[in-house]
Amino acid sequence: MRTIVVLNGKGGSGKSTISTNLAGYFANSGYLTVLKDCDPQGSSSAWLEQRSSARAKIYGIVANRTHIHSTRVWQHRIPPKTDYVIVDSPAGVDLNRILDSLRFANKILIPVIPSPIDIRASSLFIHELLKFMKIYRIKPEISVCVSRVTRKGPSYYALLRVFGNLGIKISGCINESENYIRAAELSTSIHEMSSPSCEKDKLDWRSIVDWITGDEPISLDKNNSDDKKVSESALA
Ligand SMILES: Nc1ncnc2c1ncn2[C@@H]1O[C@H](COP(=O)(O)OP(=O)(O)OP(=O)(O)O)[C@@H](O)[C@H]1O
Numbered sequence: 001m002r003t004i005v006v007l008n009g010k011g012g013s014g015k016s017t018i019s020t021n022l023a024g025y026f027a028n029s030g031y032l033t034v035l036k037d038c039d040p041q042g043s044s045s046a047w048l049e050q051r052s053s054a055r056a057k058i059y060g061i062v063a064n065r066t067h068i069h070s071t072r073v074w075q076h077r078i079p080p081k082t083d084y085v086i087v088d089s090p091a092g093v094d095l096n097r098i099l100d101s102l103r104f105a106n107k108i109l110i111p112v113i114p115s116p117i118d119i120r121a122s123s124l125f126i127h128e129l130l131k132f133m134k135i136y137r138i139k140p141e142i143s144v145c146v147s148r149v150t151r152k153g154p155s156y157y158a159l160l161r162v163f164g165n166l167g168i169k170i171s172g173c174i175n176e177s178e179n180y181i182r183a184a185e186l187s188t189s190i191h192e193m194s195s196p197s198c199e200k201d202k203l204d205w206r207s208i209v210d211w212i213t214g215d216e217p218i219s220l221d222k223n224n225s226d227d228k229k230v231s232e233s234a235l236a
């Protein structure tokens with residue numbers, strides 16, 4: 001079983017979008033998948049509540065009981081033979097409150113929007129997280145994924161540089177896309193949508209999934225070797 005905690009103290013960075021799409025990806029790929037919502041806002045819980053029973057099953061774990069209106073999809077414990085547990089966490093998270101999830105985590109995925117405000121807040125958060133992990137001797141691997149990318153401008157390269165200097169791996173880059181809004185409306189993931197416009201967005205997930213499953217992440221800019229050269233020189 002692998003546990004992936006999607007985490008960033010900064011609000012609106014894409015945690016719930018990434019958690020639900022990752023859960024959809026693994027469930028749709030045939031893995032026994034659990035989605036644990038630790039956020040009192042209940043975005044992932046609401047998504048799972050509305051998910052069609054015709055789609056690949058995702059088990060929900062009750063982590064914020066107040067926002068759960070039905071018991072249909074909820075478990076109290078992780079089912080035997082679970083392959084993947086995806087944990088969605090709240091903005092402004094008190095790390096002590098998710099200590100249990102962090103202790104069991106194999107990987108921590110931190111979505112960061114490439115903007116100066118988000119880069120600053122997220123790097124402060126990562127410093128806090130690294131201190132916390134040292135105190136509690138928690139050792140999951142951490143990576144940042146670039147979230148809601150609209151263009152690869154100066155902030156995108158600043159993000160690569162800032163987190164590269166902190167020694168944090170960049171596991172992938174998820175573009176801003178209307179398909180994520182559409183997937184949320186349908187309580188599904190882009191991986192389960194067949195429209196041709198989703199195909200490009202699905203490619204964004206390959207390096208993130210490779211990092212999660214333990215394979216070496218492929219190039220962040222695999223489709224554009226010129227971009228790759230630029231991003232490498234930005235990191236130099
Ligand atoms: N790649 C994307 N493309 C388009 N819209 C996105 C993308 N990622 C997230 N969004 C939208 O951005 C908003 C914030 O995303 P989301 O709720 O996933 O962030 P969050 O980090 O979970 O927020 P919070 O900290 O409040 O829990 C939502 O409206 C979501 O639909």
Ligand SMILES: [Mg+2]
Pocket residue numbers: 015016017039041043088089090
């Ligand atoms: Mg959220």
